[in-house]
Amino acid sequence: MPHGLDRRSLIKGAALSAALLMPASAGAVQKQPAAQQGGSGKPGSNAMGNFSADRLDRMRKTMAGYVERGVVPGLVWAVDRGGETHVEAVGSQAFDDPTPMRRDSIFRIASLTKPVTAAAAMILVEEGRLRLDDPVDQWLPELAGRKVLKAVDGRLDDTVPASRPVTLRDLLTLRFGLGAIMVYPIRYPLQQAMQDAGVAPSADLFRGPPDEFMKRIGSLPLAHQPGEGWLYHTGMDVAGVLIARAAGQSLSAFMNERIFSPLGMKDTGFEVLAEKTDRLTTAYSRDFQTGKLGVYDQAKGGRFASPAAFEAGGGGLVSTADDYLAFQKMMLGKGRLGDERILSRAAVELMTTDQLTAEQRDSARTFFNGNSGWGLGMAVALKRDNLWMTPGRFGWDGGYGTSAYADPAEGLAGILLTQRLMESPEPPAYYVDFWNSAYQALA
Known part of the structure; x- marks a missing residue:
């Protein structure tokens, strides 16, 4: 922690800049009866081999607990390994709305935009x-x-x-x-x-x-x-x-033509079209004065429900679990997904290689914790000091409540989508439990 700062000041300031947070006030949770589960990458197949079924169930219960306790109204998460994909949706899209969270619910992904840019x-x-x-x-x-x-x-x-x-x-x-x-x-x-x-x-x-x-x-x-x-x-x-x-075109047009359309990322962009707003989750933040959660951005009529004047390459995209997973799998595939090649192997390897000096990493320990560095647009793990910190793992977290990383050594891609804004550079407990759960579930 920087010298001379009280924790409240640090958290508030760091959240504003590092986690992209603004405060607001709260409501009551609506629980979805059961999680929606996506099976393996083969339609109609429930075969598993890359994950432990019992441990996936443990993961499901752990993450659903955050909805049951009212920490968040809902969650969507996905893990993929070797073409075996599991996607879960639990809870509701808003505290005061019983609309169930869906596999294709749309989230503001904030800094998960950076790797795409x-x-x-x-x-x-x-x-x-x-x-x-x-x-x-x-x-x-x-x-x-x-x-x-x-x-x-x-x-x-x-x-x-x-x-x-x-x-x-x-x-x-x-x-x-x-x-x-x-x-x-x-x-x-x-x-x-x-x-x-x-x-x-x-x-x-x-x-x-x-x-x-x-x-x-x-x-x-x-x-x-x-x-x-x-x-x-x-x-x-x-x-x-x-x-x-x-x-010579807008950032959204270029991304759609060269990344989103080829990868089938049909719900990813800098705005949510009117016909899709029923799938956009409500975003919440904590008021630092009262400690209560309140609405930060509504789905209908909110900031992402109309075209963006500024298409922010640092944090302006919305997406879904399946869409972003496609991007991650392309990166794990050294620039290729199926028949589509987006980047060369060399480009992906450069992007996912730490570019910083030791002094630069040390100057930003709030972000890198002594175990990571920064490549081109994303963090890169350098040292294993947690279950999930495999050297070479790459990705980032988003201040609106999202986390996505890919691990070449394990062949694993994972994403967690929530609508609760981060409150400090320290990862919230549900981030930690998600990644612990994902790695403990590997077969």
């Missing part, structure tokens, strides 16, 4: 339309001629010129110079300036057009020289704008 960027790299180490100034002139603070806590005008231009690699590794500065309550001029400009990492995604977002980003000095320090989140939002400009 990185994949989109690497498609352009493979086609030669972008290069990892070329300056991005051609596409993002707002980032040309950067100024860098002499000290991260210094005055906004106390700067030196950037030692080199910002690159795509800087954006995808979150080392371009702007992001969440984990000092709370806010007291650095740059933190305040990002907040005043509306571009500080938070649960409230930027709502203006991409050009306005870049104008505001371009008005700020960098906290460190490009490539020299790791700051969470903002680089992926900037990368999303870069992808759209380089591709």
